[in-house]
Amino acid sequence: MNTGERQPLVLIPGLSCDARLWQAQVEGLDGVARTMVGDTLSDASIAAMAQRILADAPERFALAGFSMGGYVAMEISRRAPERVTRLALLDTTGDIDTPEMARVRRAAVTTAQSRGYEAVLRGSLNRLVHPETANEVGEEVVAMALGVGLETYIDQQNAIVGRADSRGELASLDVPALVLVGAQDRLTPPRYSQELAEIIPGARYAEIQRAGHMTPMEQPEAVNQALREWLAA
Template structure:
């Protein structure tokens, strides 16, 4: 008997692995056949997208977190006919401006000079809401250290070269979700609003008392919104 569950590909973010989506993989198992996209083996966003497409089902739902959102946008550019629905979690469709480019290079330089852990711990206030349990912050650090400095630097530079994706996303005509922590300090509200205007049929949802790491900070809320998106 065919499996009635939807194929769903979840794409991790910068310095993330399958851990970032761990709660959603478990909680959505009754409605989705979940696979995690590989963002750790390639030096560019287009190459990451190509690798995911090479191993994904013929048609599938697609959700990307943070940098994974940039990969999701590239997958849409390369093969929109294969995407049944699309979700963007704590991400933006714009390219880096000059300040963002400098900050990424500074993060790489600091990690190489002092350690990746030093960069991570210095960034926790921007990554995780103050109300989040300490264990969430420690899991974020442990996950990034597992990814490692070399991949962190490769991913930062891949992100620097991404294009602005607003024009490409204007063609999205499948069920779409834009989801973010209401206190995400890395994604400005006006960027979320512009993404929402770009995809008129998308549903925009903000999660209260939540920072950038929404899938780990508020797993039940993220799962609830994604379950509704999968049923749309």
């Protein structure tokens, strides 16, 4: 790979996230990547999100997905493997929800509808961000999610419950891969990322210190460095 080449890079946000999630990566990787943030706000299934992004994406591109965006990235890789030049999965899992996890998601939707979306967001902040970064990014996370809105949150939660198990396809992946997770991620703990890294042939595994679930916002420089190395692989 010519390290001086600016590669097309598609970045996919997670649940209740928009382009603000990736702002530090869009800016920090400008010298090595031509970035596009995929649209996950217009569809009610992972498959439909993947199809929309594929329709808008360059012919061939590097692909990075965060949390729910990881599910979308894996679906894109399954649908169009010939178009994906490399894959990065951040704070995500290749598995499907257990029945208990699906119940928790549906309960969160019910609570957001009855008590208010902002109350749910603020109540979940301690699971989304590391205590040492909460003052820096907590309000940004809440503002972003409120901007995305309750109805999209509901659609995305339902899409996540209905997602496919991607682990079988990942075992035959043949592109440079990065699996990254916040060391203190309480939503998708490192064991899920460790499993992904073991499944994907030759995957690089990176654990980001002083980070919970929202690694691109909590520790942007560490995430950018890991992505730069992945883009140069």
